[in-house]
Amino acid sequence: MLYQKQLILLVLLAGSALPAAVDRAHDVEDLTGQKIAKARFSTDVATDKYTPPEEMDPQFWYDLAYEEIAQRLELPQPNAKKAKNIILFLGDGMSLSTVAAARILKGQRQGNTGEESSLSFEKFPYTGLSRTYCSNAQVPDSACTATAYLCGVKTNIIEIGVSAAVDFNNCTASQDPANRLTSIAEWAQNAGKSTGIVTTTTLTHASPSGAYAKTANRMWECDTDVEYYGVDPTECIDMATQLITQVPGKNFEVMFGGGFGKFLPNTIKDLHGNPGERSDGVNLLSKWQAQHPGGVLVSNRDQLLKANLSAVSSIVGLFQTELMKFHLEADEAYQPTLSELTEAAITKLSQNENGYFVFIEGGLIDYGNHYTQAGYALDETLEFEKAIKLARDITDIEDTLIVVTSDHAHALSIAGYPGRGTPILGLNHHDIDVNGVKYAVLNYAVGPKNYLDSEGNRIDLSDQIGGDDFVFPGYITKDQGVHSGDDVGIFASGPQSHLFTGVMQQSTIPHLMAYAACIGSGPQVCDAE
Numbered sequence: 374m375l376y377q378k379q380l381i382l383l384v385l386l387a388g389s390a391l392p393a394a395v396d397r398a399h400d401v402e403d404l405t406g407q408k409i410a411k412a413r414f415s416t417d418v419a420t421d422k423y424t425p426p427e428e429m430d431p432q433f434w435y436d437l438a439y440e441e442i443a444q445r446l447e448l449p450q451p452n453a454k455k456a457k458n459i460i461l462f463l464g465d466g467m468s469l470s471t472v473a474a475a476r477i478l479k480g481q482r483q484g485n486t487g488e489e490s491s492l493s494f495e496k497f498p499y500t501g502l503s504r505t506y507c508s509n510a511q512v513p514d515s516a517c518t519a520t521a522y523l524c525g526v527k528t529n530i531i532e533i534g535v536s537a538a539v540d541f542n543n544c545t546a547s548q549d550p551a552n553r554l555t556s557i558a559e560w561a562q563n564a565g566k567s568t569g570i571v572t573t574t575t576l577t578h579a580s581p582s583g584a585y586a587k588t589a590n591r592m593w594e595c596d597t598d599v600e601y602y603g604v605d606p607t608e609c610i611d612m613a614t615q616l617i618t619q620v621p622g623k624n625f626e627v628m629f630g631g632g633f634g635k636f637l638p639n640t641i642k643d644l645h646g647n648p649g650e651r652s653d654g655v656n657l658l659s660k661w662q663a664q665h666p667g668g669v670l671v672s673n674r675d676q677l678l679k680a681n682l683s684a685v686s687s688i689v690g691l692f693q694t695e696l697m698k699f700h701l702e703a704d705e706a707y708q709p710t711l712s713e714l715t716e717a718a719i720t721k722l723s724q725n726e727n728g729y730f731v732f733i734e735g736g737l738i739d740y741g742n743h744y745t746q747a748g749y750a751l752d753e754t755l756e757f758e759k760a761i762k763l764a765r766d767i768t769d770i771e772d773t774l775i776v777v778t779s780d781h782a783h784a785l786s787i788a789g790y791p792g793r794g795t796p797i798l799g800l801n802h803h804d805i806d807v808n809g810v811k812y813a814v815l816n817y818a819v820g821p822k823n824y825l826d827s828e829g830n831r832i833d834l835s836d837q838i839g840g841d842d843f844v845f846p847g848y849i850t851k852d853q854g855v856h857s858g859d860d861v862g863i864f865a866s867g868p869q870s871h872l873f874t875g876v877m878q879q880s881t882i883p884h885l886m887a888y889a890a891c892i893g894s895g896p897q898v899c900d901a902e
């Protein structure tokens with residue numbers, strides 16, 4: 374009985390991958406004498422595929438394995454020193470499928486098949502997995518997860534810097550000192566370190582806000598937003614105001630991102646020519662300037678690259694009115710790259726002899742995935758990995774801990790037996806659906822376009838697919854794609870990086886970084902000395 378069930382299951386699984394015309398010819402009888410399709414793959418998935426010639430020799434794989442063994446044996450003794458500097462790189466919405474697809478795109482851009490390529494941070498010696506659920510959510514958002522990986526506490530979805538005792542949008546509860554959390558940025562400041570935030574989204578977006586904000590609703594970015602949600606902005610201070618006027622935000626020496634509008638009154642225009650969004654008439658940047666006489670405000674690439682970072686006390690860069698633009702769509706002369714922002718941030722912060730903590734986000738990976746424009750998501754992932762390579766190259770591996778992770782996954786799949794070297798943003802030429810139609814290599818569970826005709830049959834994508842901005846199919850139709858609940862990767866290099874292994878709660882990450890740097894109120898490596 375059990376055997377029969379397993380057999381039927383196998384048939385169902387395999388059957389869905391079989392072109393009908395092929396499998397019917399090979400029908401067999403099951404144990405009860407019924408005709409069923411033989412449980413095996415269509416030969417289509419095996420024929421007409423490219424194999425790199427060198428990989429036909431088993432010795433190729435032995436050599437690769439011996440090399441990978443040697444790398445592990447040559448790992449230096451775990452670096453048990455104290456970390457002077459901590460860099461947390463966050464790829465927003467960078468699921469493990471996004472990492473794999475991006476590495477394939479990287480290799481293909483270099484003219485190779487792609488699958489064998491590696492992203493810079495995949496070469497870090499220690500890796501682990503982060504469990505991303507939030508207190509009231511199986512699949513999280515970027516707010517509760519930022520609270521986990523920056524404040525070390527899991528909370529409710531849409532909330533930042535407050536505990537799960539606070540309900541969504543409840544101003545009163547968010548003011549209770551018992552519910553308010555501190556972030557690793559504050560722990561670092563208390564230890565005399567310099568701090569900063571860098572993002573390709575906005576300074577008041579959920580991820581960077583985990584470093585400074587305490588809010589019962591991540592949408593409370595400026596006073597106008599707080600009012601929109603029915604709350605008195607004089608009682609619950611908006612996130613932009615928190616950043617400029619409260620600890621730890623007001624002490625940040627580096628703040629780079631988009632989101633100029635949240636800091637200016639709606640009566641004046643920002644340096645990009647667009648009006649501000651504030652209703653309270655406050656120009657937060659004038660306020661910041663008054664409090665930081667040696668500080669400088671920049672708004673484009675030229676100004677950033679010309680700033681004398683050893684002469685300024687602090688620097689704010691607001692490079693767009695709203696989100697920064699996708700790297701593929703940005704004016705290169707106007708908007709700095711994530712690598713340029715990373716270099717400027719490290720240059721500035723490393724002037725402090727006590728070290729620094731900096732949060733650096735590739736925030737548009739998530740947007741590419743939400744729009745199911747995988748080409749953008751993957752390109753942003755490649756921009757992110759370049760910035761990480763640069764950071765590792767310009768810092769000392771002996772004293773600087775770099776941790777790379779993501780806040781949550783996205784429902785992106787790489788599926789259907791495409792052949793080796795198949796363009797990752799293209800069509801899978803080695804499988805067809807039940808109607809004999811080829812389908813994309815990449816697909817999303819949910820997305821704005823399902824590419825079905827009026828009868829519900831999948832349409833042929835051959836003449837649409839291939840561009841950077843192609844909207845990949847989503848099985849369930851919705852205005853945009855959604856996050857998913859898979860674990861995400863953690864990649865670590867530098868002092869105490871050997872601790873970032875195994876499967877851990879996302880909320881453990883800042884405590885481990887604090888342990889390594891001897892900051893915060895939890896266990897510290899210095900305790901043992």
Ligand SMILES: *[C@@H]1O[C@H](CO)[C@@H](O)[C@H](O)[C@H]1NC(C)=O
Nearest residue numbers: 539540543544545546547549
């Ligand atoms: C807000 O939370 C407090 C507990 O801190 C609770 O007493 C109050 O009823 C909540 N307000 C609303 C509108 O739910």
Ligand SMILES: *[C@@H]1O[C@H](CO)[C@@H](O)[C@H](O)[C@H]1NC(C)=O
Nearest residue numbers: 679680681682683684685686
């Ligand atoms: C940058 O500022 C430092 C410190 O004030 C000064 O010594 C240096 O000459 C400046 N560099 C440039 C290129 O202006």
Ligand SMILES: [Zn+2]
Nearest residue numbers: 466515739743
């Ligand atoms: Zn998202």
